[in-house]
Amino acid sequence: MKIGIYGYGNLGKGVECAIMQNPDAELVAVFTRRDPETVKILTPNAKVIKADRVLEYKDEIDVMIICGGSATDLPVMTPELAKSFNVIDSFDTHANIPTHFKNVDASARDNGNIALISAGWDPGMFSVSRLMASAILPYGKDYTFWGRGVSQGHSDAIRRIEGVADARQYTCPVEEAMNKVRAGENPELSVRQKHTRECFVVAEEGADLDRIEKEIVTMPNYFADYDTTVTFITKEELERDHKGIPHGGSVIRTGVTGKDKENKEIIEYKLTLDSNPEFTASVILCYARAICKMRSRGITGCVTVFDVAPRDMSALPYEEMLAHML
Amino acid sequence: MKIGIYGYGNLGKGVECAIMQNPDAELVAVFTRRDPETVKILTPNAKVIKADRVLEYKDEIDVMIICGGSATDLPVMTPELAKSFNVIDSFDTHANIPTHFKNVDASARDNGNIALISAGWDPGMFSVSRLMASAILPYGKDYTFWGRGVSQGHSDAIRRIEGVADARQYTCPVEEAMNKVRAGENPELSVRQKHTRECFVVAEEGADLDRIEKEIVTMPNYFADYDTTVTFITKEELERDHKGIPHGGSVIRTGVTGKDKENKEIIEYKLTLDSNPEFTASVILCYARAICKMRSRGITGCVTVFDVAPRDMSALPYEEMLAHML
Numbered sequence: 001m002k003i004g005i006y007g008y009g010n011l012g013k014g015v016e017c018a019i020m021q022n023p024d025a026e027l028v029a030v031f032t033r034r035d036p037e038t039v040k041i042l043t044p045n046a047k048v049i050k051a052d053r054v055l056e057y058k059d060e061i062d063v064m065i066i067c068g069g070s071a072t073d074l075p076v077m078t079p080e081l082a083k084s085f086n087v088i089d090s091f092d093t094h095a096n097i098p099t100h101f102k103n104v105d106a107s108a109r110d111n112g113n114i115a116l117i118s119a120g121w122d123p124g125m126f127s128v129s130r131l132m133a134s135a136i137l138p139y140g141k142d143y144t145f146w147g148r149g150v151s152q153g154h155s156d157a158i159r160r161i162e163g164v165a166d167a168r169q170y171t172c173p174v175e176e177a178m179n180k181v182r183a184g185e186n187p188e189l190s191v192r193q194k195h196t197r198e199c200f201v202v203a204e205e206g207a208d209l210d211r212i213e214k215e216i217v218t219m220p221n222y223f224a225d226y227d228t229t230v231t232f233i234t235k236e237e238l239e240r241d242h243k244g245i246p247h248g249g250s251v252i253r254t255g256v257t258g259k260d261k262e263n264k265e266i267i268e269y270k271l272t273l274d275s276n277p278e279f280t281a282s283v284i285l286c287y288a289r290a291i292c293k294m295r296s297r298g299i300t301g302c303v304t305v306f307d308v309a310p311r312d313m314s315a316l317p318y319e320e321m322l323a324h325m326l
Numbered sequence: 327m328k329i330g331i332y333g334y335g336n337l338g339k340g341v342e343c344a345i346m347q348n349p350d351a352e353l354v355a356v357f358t359r360r361d362p363e364t365v366k367i368l369t370p371n372a373k374v375i376k377a378d379r380v381l382e383y384k385d386e387i388d389v390m391i392i393c394g395g396s397a398t399d400l401p402v403m404t405p406e407l408a409k410s411f412n413v414i415d416s417f418d419t420h421a422n423i424p425t426h427f428k429n430v431d432a433s434a435r436d437n438g439n440i441a442l443i444s445a446g447w448d449p450g451m452f453s454v455s456r457l458m459a460s461a462i463l464p465y466g467k468d469y470t471f472w473g474r475g476v477s478q479g480h481s482d483a484i485r486r487i488e489g490v491a492d493a494r495q496y497t498c499p500v501e502e503a504m505n506k507v508r509a510g511e512n513p514e515l516s517v518r519q520k521h522t523r524e525c526f527v528v529a530e531e532g533a534d535l536d537r538i539e540k541e542i543v544t545m546p547n548y549f550a551d552y553d554t555t556v557t558f559i560t561k562e563e564l565e566r567d568h569k570g571i572p573h574g575g576s577v578i579r580t581g582v583t584g585k586d587k588e589n590k591e592i593i594e595y596k597l598t599l600d601s602n603p604e605f606t607a608s609v610i611l612c613y614a615r616a617i618c619k620m621r622s623r624g625i626t627g628c629v630t631v632f633d634v635a636p637r638d639m640s641a642l643p644y645e646e647m648l649a650h651m652l
Contacts (some may be wrong), residue, residue, distance in 0.1 A: 014583070017583060017584055017585055018583070020585075021583070022464055028349045041489045042585060061453045061505070063440055094652070097403075097648055097652050098645070098648050098649050101648055115527075118652055125458070125462075125593075127652045128458075128636050130651050131636045131639070131640055131641060131651045132451070132454075132612075132636050132640075134452075134640070134651070135610050135612045135615075135636075135639040135640040135641070136605075136609050136612055136639075137345045137608060138348055139347055140601045153500035161376075182598075184598075190397075190461075195647070202593055209449055244589075247522070255609055256600060257340070257343060257347070257601055257604035257605060257607075258343055258412070259343055259346075259368060259605055262600075262605055263599075263600035263601040264572075264600045265598070265599050265600060265601070265604070265605045265608070266596075266598040266599075267451075267595075267596075268594070268595070268596040268598075269455075269594070269595050269596075269598075269599055270593075270594040270595075270596065271588075271591070271592070271593055271594075272510075272592040272593075272594075273589075273591050274583075274588075274589070274590045275583055275584060275589040275591070276593060278583035278584055278589055279462075279583060279591045279592070281583075282462045282463060282591070283462050286461045287456075289461075303426075304648065304652055305636070305652070306635065306636045306637040306644070306648075306651075306652070307635050308628045308635055308636075309632065309633050309634055310454050310457045310458050310461075310632045310634075311457075311632040311633055312449055313457070313458060313461045313462075314458075314460070315461070316456055316457075316461075316462040317536060318632070321425070321457060321630075321632055322424050322630065322632075323423070323424050325453055325456050325632075326420065326423050326444055326449045326629055326631070326632070
């Protein structure tokens with residue numbers, strides 16, 4: 001399958017690395033809003049093209065992987081590109097998924113393309129796990145824990161505070177709460193009881209540290225509902241100790257079975273990731289493969305990870321799956 | 327969907343309990359090789375019918391769930407019943423799956439039915455996890471740990487030894503090996519290093535305990551390759567402490583991503599089950615729902631869990647999935 005990458009930030013770079021690991025995938029071009037001359041990519045034979053020339057590649061690309069942000073990029077980019085390409089994105093504003101789906105569906109369907117939105121791990125593999133587990137255990141309770149991992153959105157929120165030069169925010173699951181869930185105790189957990197937030201902040205010289213700390217821990221939506229710790233560090237420490245973009249988490253479903261609901265059953269899907277964007281990209285590439293196969297069976301319009309059979313995610317021949325993976 | 331249960335052992339009973347938890351499923355009849363008068367079921371309005379009268383129910387059942395053993399029952403039953411019904415089984419002799427698939431496919435396809443084989447958790451949910459994880463992380467290593475849980479096959483093997491009145495065998499994962507895998511160390515593990523086997527044996531009066539123990543721990547295929555412990559207990563202790571049929575385990579994929587494969591990513595799917603047959607039955611019911619939906623879209627022949635999109639396993643409307651599960 002011939003792949004285009006639209007947007008070359010952390011996620012786009014991750015997709016390029018994922019393509020290198022999959023012999024059935026080939027990178028045709030990276031499309032960028034920056035000056036192509038300034039963008040260096042890893043793949044020797046792929047091109048770097050100015051984003052506004054993307055339509056010239058309409059017939060050379062099987063799937064366009066759109067690596068934009070969910071806030072403002074994807075709501076515009078995905079419906080627009082779905083007019084000309086089979087596309088996939090990682091739209092992750094959960095509340096707006098139904099609207100995004102509708103917009104992408106209309107433009108993909110009208111033009112005979114297939115589009116898959118919200119691929120990655122959450123939304124993505126975590127969603128698949130939630131759906132399957134709740135179908136298997138209808139009498140049960142869902143828990144999702146995230147972390148320990150870097151939250152880009154929360155790090156950005158700290159950076160916007162006056163006097164902050166740089167920051168890294170980790171979302172941390174509360175071990176005790178997770179252990180209760182894993183023990184099948186079915187606890188009712190508040191937002192505060194599930195996660196804590198660790199902030200590592202580089203302040204500008206002479207900045208008022210007390211004020212910065214107070215602004216962080218009281219920030220509504222982002223930090224006010226959590227136990228938040230703020231640690232001031234140097235620029236050097238940030239670069240030395242907080243360079244990576246790890247993340248992960250667990251989707252846990254605890255349910256009951258039996259005549260009198262007397263038996264507990266627990267399903268857990270857990271990710272431990274050194275690189276959030278590279279893992280997200282690896283998932284996206286599987287779904288890119290899937291929509292190629294689905295398109296060749298005549299499927300058009302918008303789909304999600306819920307529509308994809310595991311078989312279509314894999315490059316293995318079906319016979320091999322039956323013999324070795326089932 | 328109208329369900330028939332063919333065979334009413336532990337698994338069949340589990341399916342009946344699962345049907346009670348799913349308002350879109352209705353039990354029409356249990357088919358048994360025993361005298362129907364002697365079989366008491368839980369569902370007030372369902373019938374108990376002699377197995378040889380099954381064809382009389384051809385038009386009343388949407389999916390027949392076949393709850394027989396993999397050794398001799400299913401290789402015959404599933405292809406035979408797939409001539410007249412949409413069927414699902416939990417065939418779990420991994421090595422014979424390709425042959426079983428071929429036989430079932432021919433008879434289902436020739437008669438316009440759909441059949442799903444090898445549903446449950448291994449094969450089943452573990453297979454789906456293995457396939458997805460290996461597709462996502464092509465550079466990686468798979469580990470499956472089972473237990474702690476009762477192995478029916480190994481318990482039976484002990485019971486066949488002279489002087490044994492009853493027995494229960496637990497397969498136990500080696501904690502240390504599992505921790506190494508979860509830490510991303512990618513160890514090479516022998517059979518012995520992954521699992522131990524705990525045997526609780528009720529001996530007949532006057533039996534030679536030393537001989538029994540020796541016969542167990544040296545039994546080829548079943549125990550010789552494992553560190554096996556044998557504990558003799560009384561019939562009362564067996565009934566008091568070993569009545570349940572717990573099981574579970576983990577499928578772990580450890581892989582690497584990045585330009586220089588510098589980042590570790592770990593995917594784990596873990597089950598902790600009080601009742602192996604009830605959980606297996608709960609999974610089977612989801613796949614029964616799925617093949618009803620797939621059949622209504624015109625799909626016939628043999629399929630597996632690899633062919634099923636998560637969407638088809640769930641009773642939720644798609645709009646609700648998008649809004650709340652993605």
